[in-house]
Amino acid sequence: MAEALYRKYRPQIFEDVVGQEHIERTIKNAIEQDKVSHAYLFTGPRGTGKTTTARLLAKALLCEHGPTPEPDGTCDDCVMIANGEHPDVYELDAASRTGVENVREEIIGRVQFAPTRGRYKIYIIDEVHMLSTAAFNALLKTLEEPPSHVVFILATTDPQKVPETIHSRCQRFDFRRISAESIVSRLGAICVSEDVEFEGEALDLIAHRAEGGMRNALTSLEQLIAFGEGKVTMEVAERLLGSIDTNDLAEIVRAIGTRDVASCFRWTAEYVETGADLAQFTRDLAEHIRNMYVLSLAGADVALDVGETVRRELASELPLFGPDRLARLLGVLGDLSAELKTSTNPRLSFEIALTRMVRPDSDLTLEALAERVEALESGHSAVAHVTGGGAAAAASAAPAQAPAAAAPAPQPVAAAPAPSHVPTENHAVTAGVAPTQSAPTPQVVPPSQGAGGAPAQPAPAAQVASPSQASGPAPAPAGAPTDQLKASLQNPAALQRVWQAALATLKKNKAAYGVLFLNTKAVYDADKGTLIIEFPAENSFAFKAVQKPDVQEAVSVALTQACGESLHFAYAQGGAVATASASAAVPASAPRPAPAPRPQVQQAAPAPRPAPASVPASAPRPAAVPDYDIPPYEDEVVPYDDGFVSSSPAPAPAATPAPAPAPAATPVPTPGPAPVDAHSSATPTPADAKSPEELQAILAAGFGDGVRVEEVRE
Incomplete structure (x- = not known):
C-alpha cells in the first residue's frame, strides 16, 4: 500500500515547516539558550503543523547530538520518534481518552519515572480541549509542578475550550493558516519530486480550497493525481473539487445585481441538475461578494487573493451593487451557510435566500427596509453618475409639477374648483405639466358687458402656471438620444439603474401603474435608439394594460x-415588440386635442363678474353648465378650513359660464341662496353680500349652521 503524501512529505527538520517561521525561530533559540519550558500549548487550524x-x-x-536546534533526523532516536516508536515520547489522543481515569493512568501515574533512553520524557496530548473538566483538574497539579525531566506539549484546534488555568501554565504558540503562495510552492515541489505533470491554475485551486491547511492540500493533490492518471489539470480539479466555473458565477452574480428573479x-435549476454541492457554491459566492465589498470600500488598489481576470470581472460587476447592499448580501449568505448544514431541503433554502437577495421587499429585516428606502431615494438620482448632467435636467423638470398640481384654486364654499384659463396658443403639453390635464377650462363671458349690461367688475386672473411659465427648463423634445446617453444605456449596469430609477419614479407618481411593470426587463436597441421594455410571457394582462395612453404618458x-x-x-412580450409609444417628452408639434372647443382669450384679460341684481323667486334657474372633461372622483370635493373663512378675505368668484352663443341683451340671472351643487357655479358667493349678516346667511345656506362670520377691522 502506498504511503499518503502528507505522511511521506512530513517535515523532518524545522526548515521544512511551511508558514510558521515565528514559531521555529522561538523554539530554536530556546533550545540554544537552554530555556526550554516545561509546557507548551500549540493552537491553530488543522493541517498547519502543530503535531x-x-x-x-x-x-x-x-x-543523539542534542539537545540541538538542528536534529539530523538520521540517528536512532530521531528515526524512532518519526515512526512513533520512541519509549520516551508519549502521543495521547485526548479525543478518545477524555476521562480522568485515562489521565491518572497514562500521565500522573508514570510521570515520576525517569526516561528510558534520553534525557527527557515528552508528552504530546493532541486535541487537548476534548478532555473533561475532571481530567483537566487532575492534570493541573502535575502540569504546574512537573519533574525536571518532563516536557508537556498540548495541541488543540479550539483553544477557547481549554481552561484558563491550563493557559496560564503553558507557553502558547498560535499557528497561522498557511498562505496560498506557500502551499502552491510546496505542491509544485512535490509534483516535480513525484514526476507529475500539473497546471498552475489547478494548484492555485487546490491551495484555495485547502483553506490554509497543508494536509488538506496534499490530500487533494493525491486524489487529483490518481483521477488524472498522473496529470493535474484545471478541468480535472474543477470536476473533482466541485468548483463552479467563472462564467457561471458571473452569470448568477449579474442576475442578482439586476434583480432578475426568473434568471x-x-x-x-440548471446548477442543481449537475449534482453540485450548494453549500460549496454558497461559500464561493460569499467569497466573491466579499471581494466586491472590499473593492467598493477600499478601491481598486486593495490587495486581493485573486487573479487579474477575476479582478476585472469584479470591477465590471461592482456598478450593480452598493456597499450597503453587498453587506446585506453577505449577511444573507452567512445565514444560508449555517442553515444548509441542517436543512432537509437545501434547494428550497437556497432559493429562499436568493429571493431575499433579489427582492428586499420579501425580507422583513431592517437591512432590507433600508435597501428599499435607498432605492426610493435614488430614484431621481440613480443615473446621475452615468449620464452626467442628466440628473440636473431631471431635477429642473421636477419643480414644474408643483404649479400644475395647484390648478384648482381654493374656494370658501363647497363648489366646483375655480376654472383656470390656459393660453390656447401653446397646446404642447410637456412632461413637467402633465398633471394639469385634469383641470377644467371654462366658457368665458365677453369682457365688454356683465349681467344686465352693467360694467363688469374685474377679478384677479387664475393663478395657474402655463407651460411657458414653469420653473426650470422643460425637457428636450423627443428625438434621438444624445451620444452620452446612448453610451450609458449600452452598458447593462447603467441601463438597469436607469430602468430601476424610472420604476421608482413611476411608483411614486402612480403606484397602481408601477405594479404593472413588476418582473420586467429593459433592453436598449442602439440601432433604433429605443428602450425595449420586455414583459414575461405569462403576464399578458399587464402587457395589455400598459398600452393605455395614460400609462404610456406616466x-x-x-x-x-x-x-x-x-x-x-416600446413594449415587448414573447419576442414580439409592440408599436413604439410616444417618447419621454411629448414634442411641441404634437398638441393634445381639446375635449371641447374653447374660445381664445388674452392671458392678462380679467374675468368679468356679474353685478348683483334682484331676481324674483319664480325666476327660472340658469341653463345647465356645459359638461367638461373632468375625470371621475377628481376635483369633486374642495377641502373646507374654518380659519381660512374667518381670517382671510374671500377671493373673487369665478365667472358664471353661460351657454355660447347667447344674446348680449339677455342678462345672466343670479339665483338666491340655495343648496350647494358641486356641479353648478350659480350659487351665491360671499362677494355678493353687503353686510356680515348677509354673508352669514349665504354661508349658512351653503354649509349649515356651523359657520360664524367675524368682521375684522384694521
Whole structure:
C-alpha cells in the first residue's frame, strides 16, 4: 500500500515547516539558550503543523547530538520518534481518552519515572480541549509542578475550550493558516519530486480550497493525481473539487445585481441538475461578494487573493451593487451557510435566500427596509453618475409639477374648483405639466358687458402656471438620444439603474401603474435608439394594460426624469415588440386635442363678474353648465378650513359660464341662496353680500349652521 503524501512529505527538520517561521525561530533559540519550558500549548487550524512541530521539538531534545536546534533526523532516536516508536515520547489522543481515569493512568501515574533512553520524557496530548473538566483538574497539579525531566506539549484546534488555568501554565504558540503562495510552492515541489505533470491554475485551486491547511492540500493533490492518471489539470480539479466555473458565477452574480428573479431560479435549476454541492457554491459566492465589498470600500488598489481576470470581472460587476447592499448580501449568505448544514431541503433554502437577495421587499429585516428606502431615494438620482448632467435636467423638470398640481384654486364654499384659463396658443403639453390635464377650462363671458349690461367688475386672473411659465427648463423634445446617453444605456449596469430609477419614479407618481411593470426587463436597441421594455410571457394582462395612453404618458414622464432627456420606448412580450409609444417628452408639434372647443382669450384679460341684481323667486334657474372633461372622483370635493373663512378675505368668484352663443341683451340671472351643487357655479358667493349678516346667511345656506362670520377691522 502506498504511503499518503502528507505522511511521506512530513517535515523532518524545522526548515521544512511551511508558514510558521515565528514559531521555529522561538523554539530554536530556546533550545540554544537552554530555556526550554516545561509546557507548551500549540493552537491553530488543522493541517498547519502543530503535531509535526511537537515531534520536531522532541527530536531536538532527544537527538543523539542534542539537545540541538538542528536534529539530523538520521540517528536512532530521531528515526524512532518519526515512526512513533520512541519509549520516551508519549502521543495521547485526548479525543478518545477524555476521562480522568485515562489521565491518572497514562500521565500522573508514570510521570515520576525517569526516561528510558534520553534525557527527557515528552508528552504530546493532541486535541487537548476534548478532555473533561475532571481530567483537566487532575492534570493541573502535575502540569504546574512537573519533574525536571518532563516536557508537556498540548495541541488543540479550539483553544477557547481549554481552561484558563491550563493557559496560564503553558507557553502558547498560535499557528497561522498557511498562505496560498506557500502551499502552491510546496505542491509544485512535490509534483516535480513525484514526476507529475500539473497546471498552475489547478494548484492555485487546490491551495484555495485547502483553506490554509497543508494536509488538506496534499490530500487533494493525491486524489487529483490518481483521477488524472498522473496529470493535474484545471478541468480535472474543477470536476473533482466541485468548483463552479467563472462564467457561471458571473452569470448568477449579474442576475442578482439586476434583480432578475426568473434568471436566478433558472440558473439554480440548471446548477442543481449537475449534482453540485450548494453549500460549496454558497461559500464561493460569499467569497466573491466579499471581494466586491472590499473593492467598493477600499478601491481598486486593495490587495486581493485573486487573479487579474477575476479582478476585472469584479470591477465590471461592482456598478450593480452598493456597499450597503453587498453587506446585506453577505449577511444573507452567512445565514444560508449555517442553515444548509441542517436543512432537509437545501434547494428550497437556497432559493429562499436568493429571493431575499433579489427582492428586499420579501425580507422583513431592517437591512432590507433600508435597501428599499435607498432605492426610493435614488430614484431621481440613480443615473446621475452615468449620464452626467442628466440628473440636473431631471431635477429642473421636477419643480414644474408643483404649479400644475395647484390648478384648482381654493374656494370658501363647497363648489366646483375655480376654472383656470390656459393660453390656447401653446397646446404642447410637456412632461413637467402633465398633471394639469385634469383641470377644467371654462366658457368665458365677453369682457365688454356683465349681467344686465352693467360694467363688469374685474377679478384677479387664475393663478395657474402655463407651460411657458414653469420653473426650470422643460425637457428636450423627443428625438434621438444624445451620444452620452446612448453610451450609458449600452452598458447593462447603467441601463438597469436607469430602468430601476424610472420604476421608482413611476411608483411614486402612480403606484397602481408601477405594479404593472413588476418582473420586467429593459433592453436598449442602439440601432433604433429605443428602450425595449420586455414583459414575461405569462403576464399578458399587464402587457395589455400598459398600452393605455395614460400609462404610456406616466412611463414617459418617469423615463424623462430618470434620463434627463426624452427617450423613445416600446413594449415587448414573447419576442414580439409592440408599436413604439410616444417618447419621454411629448414634442411641441404634437398638441393634445381639446375635449371641447374653447374660445381664445388674452392671458392678462380679467374675468368679468356679474353685478348683483334682484331676481324674483319664480325666476327660472340658469341653463345647465356645459359638461367638461373632468375625470371621475377628481376635483369633486374642495377641502373646507374654518380659519381660512374667518381670517382671510374671500377671493373673487369665478365667472358664471353661460351657454355660447347667447344674446348680449339677455342678462345672466343670479339665483338666491340655495343648496350647494358641486356641479353648478350659480350659487351665491360671499362677494355678493353687503353686510356680515348677509354673508352669514349665504354661508349658512351653503354649509349649515356651523359657520360664524367675524368682521375684522384694521
